[in-house]
Amino acid sequence: METVEQIRDRLLARFPGATVEVRSNPSPSGQHSLLLGAATAREIAQFLRDDPALRLDQCSNVTGVDWPEKEVVETTKTTVPDPAGGPAKVVEQKSRRLEPGCLEVVYHLYSIALRHGPLVLRLRTGNRTDQVTLPSLTPVWRACEFQEREVFDLFGVRFEGHPDLRRILMWDGFQDHPMRRDYVEPDDYEWEPTPHGAVLAKAKRHYPAPAPAAKP
Amino acid sequence: MSAPDSSFLAPPAGSQVRAVHDEFHGDLLEVSMGPHHPSTHGVFRMIVTLDGETIVKLKPVFGYLHRNHEKLGENTSYLASMPYTDRLDYLNSMTNNWAYALAVERLAGLAVPARAEYLRVILAELTRLLNHSCLAGFLLQDCGCSGTPLMYAFREREKILDLFESLSGSRMMCNFQRFGGCRVDPSADWLAGVQQLTDGYGAFLDEFEALLTGNEIFMARTQGVGRLAAPLAISAGVTGPVLRASGVAHDLRKVDGYGAYPQFDFRVPLGDHGDTYDRYMVRILEMRESIQILRQALARLPDGPIMDPKAKLRGFRPKAGEAYGRIEGPKGEIGFYLISDGSPNPYRYRVRPPSFINLTILEDLCLGHTVADAVIILGSVDIVLGEVDR
Amino acid sequence: MLGTGLLQGLAVTAKNLVGSFHDPARLPTLEYPEVQPQLPEAYRNFPFLVSESAEDPMGTLRCVACQICEKECPPQCIYIEKSKDKKPDAAGKQQIFPAVFVIDTSVCMSCQICVEVCPFESIKMDQVFAIATTERFGSLLLTREQLAKPNSYYHQIHPTEAAEVDRRLAADRQAAEDKAKAAAAAKSAAPTPPAKPATGGPAA
Amino acid sequence: MTPAAVPPDRWLELAPLQLRDWVTGFLPASLQWLATGLITIVAILAVFGLLFAYLTLAERKILGRIQNRPGPNRTGWFGLLQPFADGVKALTKEDVVPRQADPVLHYLAPVVLVALSLLGFAVIPFGRHLVAVELDAAVLYFFAAGAATELAIFMAGWASRNKYALLAAMRALAQLISYELPLLLAFVPVVMLAGTLSTTAIVAAQGGWTLGVLPHWFVLTPWGFAGFVIFMIAALAESNRSPFDLPEAESELIAGHLTEYSGFKYALFFMAEYFGMCALCGMAVTLFLGGWQAPCAALECIPSYAWFGAKLLTLLLGFIWIRATLPRLRMDQLTRLAWKFLVPLALINLGTAAFWSLTAGWTGGLQLVRWAVALALVAGPFVLLGRRLSRGVAPRVYRYASS
């Protein structure tokens, strides 16, 4: 199979308006991925499936990943010429930057016909609150039907174009999305004889003065 | 139950239901099969809309056994997730462990000694024997034989579980593989036990086939029932024996060539019709191939360490990055997708469950058949709810 | 529908019916209460704490309350509180011991991760499975006293493993003594620099 | 109508009759006919009640042994008290009647079913002199009683007012009606050859042995064997036994028309099923296996009712054996098997029997021709119809992936 860069160049050549970037993967597995812009995602997916050189006809895995807002502290080194003519001093400035979070959907594509893969596609939503719609790839690969419903159910990504977007694992009346990083589980805490660590914290919140009782 | 609106009348694309429903005048009967039903292999529910005896619409409902296995994986260390993978597809704990170990080894770039690779192949093939004989037993139980084939299958399964127990300590929750090898080095008499089981398994399969494969009633009940076309199977991400029964030659042991599989020669059986009978027969033939692999693996089992000496047990922190590892489990392609951010807990821990995705085509298979067929089709697709709901 | 397949099937069931009377392979049933199952040596169910001697279990516990198993336990069902004072362990060194060591067996899933990560071979897997209690929290919470079992019991249920563990512990103790002797000899041979040799780390 | 040359009955043969006469001797003459009637009824109920009890145990034991497990052996010695334990369990279980059910019919259905299935025993000759009622049209009476059981199943299905029960009742009726025809057509050749409808006469017609060893049972003639096989398949379907146990197919419609029954009524339904099965097997023994006739002259000393019992038990064990092995047929396959396979075969069997009776006079070489033609008339249609019925169904050869 061609490398990710070659595929990116061919995609950019074929879809001039599309935004296709390579996300390198530092781990020894060497499975680098392609970050696609949401607008042309479905056409690119259709092309990847039908292109004779790639023929990625099996969408093996669809995964939701939650990247919450991250406070990035960057230390930039700037050389400041000393006004008194002395040696130039190197000054580090710490600039605090709030990187906007997003919900990401990762597709692992394989080719049964040509026996190669995986090609990893990444689609990112605008942000984690209101712009959470992404184009659904179920019309291209039917395998995404249940897995996209699961990403909607557990992460809250709305897939536009999905034939039957409902919750699949949680019951229909459930409101929140449990797999998000900032999910707070309901306080159905049940007393445990040996609370320690996270459970102890929850026990303290639940019973204001439980500490003595918790000792066996 | 909301009144059945007319929109569902149009059968989904690619299904072979004749458009006879436009002039129907009898009212439709909505039956809910499950979650507490004798033949749904666990807490799985199908809302079936019947027009007389034939199925017009089938909506699978699951989530009754959902424990959010992936959130657990994110809050515990890499090692602590290993015993939880036993609880995914609770029939095949060895292959679940291997898939997770493979993904972590690919994430961290660990090497696995040859003896461990061979041992993993032996355990995976034993699990395949166990799973396929279980399936054949349950399928026949749904067809109506009052438990006889199921008991024969379970008699053989017990022998394999005893082997797992004497090696890993527990029959079904083995927690046996580690990142970079296996936990326990099998003793000589354990290997002799496996050899004895492999020699005896062929006789069991002959007896099982004599009981069922030529049985006219079984053939009448399963041939031509639940036909799955190859293109639909590929597009729906169906993997494992269900895909091979539709004639698609896709077996990860040959395609990916992971572990020690390239060193064994075995064949991959394919079906031509993609119906329930083919799905049953492909699994029976796969069992015979597994016996061949076991024989070769036992003959050429190398000596040496079973654990990569450099692999650290505690405080295992793979470098930042992500990896997707998959193996050919008995039910299909089971994969683990791990994103690591350098901390001892994985940032994202995703399981690619074959049963869950194979259910995508359940409605397409059942349309136009009767309730009795739907039960058999579900049995032939072979799902385990621990893996479907995670 | 010529019925030949059906007759073949009937022949198989008949063979099994007759076989179940004379062929033990065709009647593997174990009638449980009367016939106890022979558990394989590797069988594991619920951990227990190893104590050197049977007479004074609390005094000779191997556990040094390092709380590694508490951190590594997947379902977090172990709860340890260190003791304030110390007590001499088998090699005579002063070691901390667990004042409170509790395992909640209603949560424990016998996955033996604690046994694997314990550097002091002080927690091993038991083979007890027929345990039924009347109420959920009181009796399923095994305290230190209920968990402690002598090394002889460990030899009884896991013979080969226990022998292997004892051999390794003896070798470590031997190595520690040699180092201490060598250090003492080196100290006496070179009296000038009173360098205090680093005491042997926990026998691992 | 006892055949002339019968050896003087041994003491054991007449024992039951002498016992009965001894007991009725105590009563005044006017009540004696009532006493004999009552004793016969009590005897039949006792024998077949016990047979029902131990048949359930035998079923679970044999099914267990076939499945490599010992079967119930905890209650009593080797599990012998298991049926009584089940009986007590059925009695103590609460008898739940759903509120919206139709109380009268719901109560009446099991009662009618058991009554009808017991009626059949009146005409079956258990021994040379042991027949409850000497009827001229005995076989017709037997099938008339059998035909009414559908009514009771319909009442059970309709009275529970439950969607599943009604659906299952309809299925049960369709199955019973479509298998009534092969059942009746199967016994017509026997009546044609025996020349009478009375069961005792039919058994007498099967008396005698050629060369002292080969009995003249109808099953040993080509048309008789075909009739016997059709009769047994139809009997399996009539008594809802596997592979035709569709009505209470547990994997689909929970417990069919028995869904809303519990406690002793549920046990009554099973009692009725077992009585029906025993009655049908008894009739099959009478019609085809020579009732109480001994298989060869030398064994005449063993009392006749012992032979009847032995044959009945072999047939019942055959039912259990089939239940343990064969999967269930689907509804449409079941009715197609009846209408397109069994009914035509039974009609052709009528022809073979007619040919057989017309050529009764042939002797010597012609005897072989007669057998050959009869066998051809039986085997030919069986193979042709069988092949047409399972046209698209055959074991397949599988290919392997090339890579």
Add this chain to the structure above:
Amino acid sequence: MILALLLITLLILASAAVAMVLRNLIHSALLLVLSWCGIAAFYLWAGAEFVAFAQILVYVGAISMVVLFAVLLTRPARDAELSVPAVTVLRVAAGLMAAGMVASILGLAVLTTRFSGAATRAPQLTVKDLGALLAGPHAAALLVTGVILTVALLGAVLIAAPAPAPRPEDHS
């Protein structure tokens, strides 16, 4: 013996009457079956076993099924209540007059026939003789009824077969 006879007639008439009165169709159909059994009992009393068992086999076995299936499959329109028109003097008079005419015809027939004194028993016929009679002198009648029945059966199948062309006017 007369007591038994009276009991049977009471059974037949009572079950027929109650069958008319009941609103629940299924109950009345089952009571109808009861009256058929009564008639079969009559045949038995008269010694004609063959006819009695034939009656049970045909009526109780088959025709009751047809009646019940008919009742089940033709679902009554739930909402249209059967409204019985108000009772007027004219209708009562007409009813009485009709009843009177029928009663007089029956009474005349019973009175004019001369019943022979002794209650003679029916001739002792075995089934074999019956068969011989049917196949011999009455063979023609037997064959004709056979043909009629098959024609009726085929007709029923043709009518009940699903109509191939969709009937536009039938929108439920």
